[in-house]
Amino acid sequence: MQLTNRSKVVVNKEMTFAEKIYLPAILSGLLITIKHLFRKKATVKYPEQTRPVAPVYRGWHVLKRDEQGRENCTACGLCAVACPAEAITMTAAERKKGEEHLYREEKYAAVYEINMLRCIYCGLCEEACPKEAIFLTDRMVPSDMVRTNFIFGKDKLVEGTEADKRIDVSLRAKAHRHQ
Amino acid sequence: MEFLLIKFVLVVIVFAVSLGIAAYSTYAERKIAAFLQDRVGPDRAGPFGLLQPLADGVKMFMKEEIIPSNADRLLFILGPCIMMMTACMTGVVIPWGHGLEINGTFYPVQITDINIGILYVFGVVSIGVYGIMIGGWASNNKYSLMGAIRASSQMISYELAMGMAVIALIMTTGTLSVREMVEQQHGIHWNVFTQPLGVILFIVCAFAECNRTPFDLPECETELVGGYHTEYSSMKLGFYLFAEYINMFISSAIIASLYFGGYNFPFIDQLGLSPNMLSIVGTLIFFGKIFFFIFFFMWIRWTIPRFRYDQLMHLGWRTMIPLGILNILGTGIYVLYKNGQLHF
Amino acid sequence: MNPSLPFFVLATLSVFSALMVVLSRKPVHSVLYLIFCFFTIGGHYLLLNAQFLFAVHIIVYAGAIMVLFLFTLMFINMNKELEPHKTNLLKGAATVAAGCLLLVMVGVTKGAESLAANSNRTDVGTVANLGKALYGQYLLPFELISILLLAAMVGAVLLGKKSVE
Incomplete structure (x- = not known):
């Protein structure tokens, strides 16, 4: 089956004199390479420049809090079930008296871990979540030397309570609603 | 005594310039490779990465020195030494400029003008192959040996064709001294116009003699790991790599002075400058030509893929040598015709 | 400085390297000593003002022919066990042949004494x-x-x- 019209049938034909002396072919090759000397460079000088990341990029997860700073997650486990890579584990706990300002509902996740080495960043956890608690963000997961450091607990997943530590997922949430 | 002092200063300058240019050729190679591939190249060490050769040198020195336990120790060390020595020796006969006249005495910018100049170059180049052969054999490694053998057969084959190209040149110039050859090309009477085929032959052979792509089979990574320097590390490897760049610089200088007028440039007499000034301008132009040929070496390297070994031998023996003989024949007829000794 | 000092230094080196060609255990070392010997002989040519001969000697012998020698020797795996056995007859024949060569050389150099007086011209080579x-x-x-x-x-x-x- 022919997919493109760029394929060329190989024929073992006798070369013409111009082809046999190589020099014209070499000259045309040199012309091609010298043109590249003046082309725009494809390099991104990384630490100084960064490539633009789409705002709906699927990277490092965040566990959202509501407007009053309470965690949305109720440890229902739907995300763990939805996860095709089985990267998510959690332990549920009951909210005690006096913890109402920390957790929105009576049940919450005492431990919530995502193994970032297993995660395939598909975003199914986000779709499964009934409480709009988990979202994927445009932050990259940094590299590390030790495998255990890639198991992200709540310390790395839950966003901060202060206004400047909140992580904006409005675009991602909007993209969801349109689906 | 003064003679010796001047020659000593000249030797030091030529040596330092060769090493400096070779060092920056490594940088230029990486930069040009990058530019031809739409990349940026080394730009972290210093402004535009200009300190990169220094960083590379420090890296080379800091690496562990390894001599394989079954290697022939003495020859293993001798290999890179010969390579470096022969690379540095060729610069002696190249006329870098016409010369300066100071207080009535004329000082030519050339270390020595021996009357067999071009043969001296050939002699030194033909010794250079021992650096590769000895190093490759002493490593006691089959890849090194293969590289050494490829290098030796390639060098011998292309030295012949190179000699043929130069014989035709000697027929038109009538001298073996490089300085006289350059002086004869005054203005725009460059040898490239009388020896167009010779230039192509000479440049192709120079590529082969320097082990540069498309003739870099001795260190062919895809087949021979690292070729003759597979077992080398640290500064011994550095010597091999560095010698390659010195060779490239020297062969560029020889191509420029034999065929492209050396320190001569068009309209040299119409400028109306003093002889000393002209000489300085001529030297600068000579270096401009050298840099162009160094660029050309690199330009070719990043354009053409490597030859297969049988293609290399085929090209050397069945194309270059017959063409060389044809060139000699043609040049002979041309010389006779020019002298009015040819009657039809 | 004694004007014939360079000659004696070169001659000593030539004889030493020529002996080492024969005495070295490894064939590759022999070849390398032979190349060195060629260089010292080239030095003698230079002393006689024969620069062209010097250059051609280096290019052809040291640069091309010895490379071919080395080329073939590198392929050969020579060691004690594989060394061919030499009979006394062979050894005797070799001695006689070498003796004849020595006689010829002595004869040639005897005749050359009269030539030496002529070699003072500097441009002859x-x-x-x-x-x-x-x-x-x-x-x-x-x-x-x-x-x-x-x-x-x-x-x-x-x-x-x-x-x-």
Whole structure:
């Protein structure tokens, strides 16, 4: 089956004199390479420049809090079930008296871990979540030397309570609603 | 005594310039490779990465020195030494400029003008192959040996064709001294116009003699790991790599002075400058030509893929040598015709 | 400085390296000593003002022929067990042959003493003079040698060619 019209049938034909002396072919090759000397460079000088990341990029997860700073997650486990890579584990706990300002509902996740080495960043956890608690963000997961450091607990997943530590997922949430 | 002092200063300058240019050729190679591939190249060490050769040198020195336990120790060390020595020796006969006249005495910018100049170059180049052969054999490694053998057969084959190209040149110039050859090309009477085929032959052979792509089979990574320097590390490897760049610089200088007028440039007499000034301008132009040929070496390297070994031998023996003989024949007829000794 | 000092230094080195060619255990070392020996002989040519001969000697012998020697020797895995056994007859024949060569050499050098007086001219070995001698006085032998070389070359090509069925 022919997919493109760029394929060329190989024929073992006798070369013409111009082809046999190589020099014209070499000259045309040199012309091609010298043109590249003046082309725009494809390099991104990384630490100084960064490539633009789409705002709906699927990277490092965040566990959202509501407007009053309470965690949305109720440890229902739907995300763990939805996860095709089985990267998510959690332990549920009951909210005690006096913890109402920390957790929105009576049940919450005492431990919530995502193994970032297993995660395939598909975003199914986000779709499964009934409480709009988990979202994927445009932050990259940094590299590390030790495998255990890639198991992200709540310390790395839950966003901060202060206004400047909140992580904006409005675009991602909007993209969801349109689906 | 003064003679010796001047020659000593000249030797030091030529040596330092060769090493400096070779060092920056490594940088230029990486930069040009990058530019031809739409990349940026080394730009972290210093402004535009200009300190990169220094960083590379420090890296080379800091690496562990390894001599394989079954290697022939003495020859293993001798290999890179010969390579470096022969690379540095060729610069002696190249006329870098016409010369300066100071207080009535004329000082030519050339270390020595021996009357067999071009043969001296050939002699030194033909010794250079021992650096590769000895190093490759002493490593006691089959890849090194293969590289050494490829290098030796390639060098011998292309030295012949190179000699043929130069014989035709000697027929038109009538001298073996490089300085006289350059002086004869005054203005725009460059040898490239009388020896167009010779230039192509000479440049192709120079590529082969320097082990540069498309003739870099001795260190062919895809087949021979690292070729003759597979077992080398640290500064011994550095010597091999560095010698390659010195060779490239020297062969560029020889191509420029034999065929492209050396320190001569068009309209040299119409400028109306003093002889000393002209000489300085001529030297600068000579270096401009050298840099162009160094660029050309690199330009070719990043354009053409490597030859297969049988293609290399085929090209050397069945194309270059017959063409060389044809060139000699043609040049002979041309010389006779020019002298009015040819009657039809 | 004694004017013949360079000669004696070079001569000592030549004899030493020539001996080492024979005495070295490894064949590759022998070849390298032989190359060194060629260089010292080249030095003698230079002392006699024969620069062209020096250059050609280095290019042809040290640069090309010895590379081929080294080339073949590198392929050979020589060690004690594989060394061919030499009979006394062979050894005797070798001694006689070497003795004959020595006699010839002594005879040649005896006749050359009268030539030494002539070699004070400094320009005798330059390219121009050599060329004039080769293409003037010795034209016939020179051309005969070139025909011989051509014949040898054609023969080598014929031998090297695959036989056509």
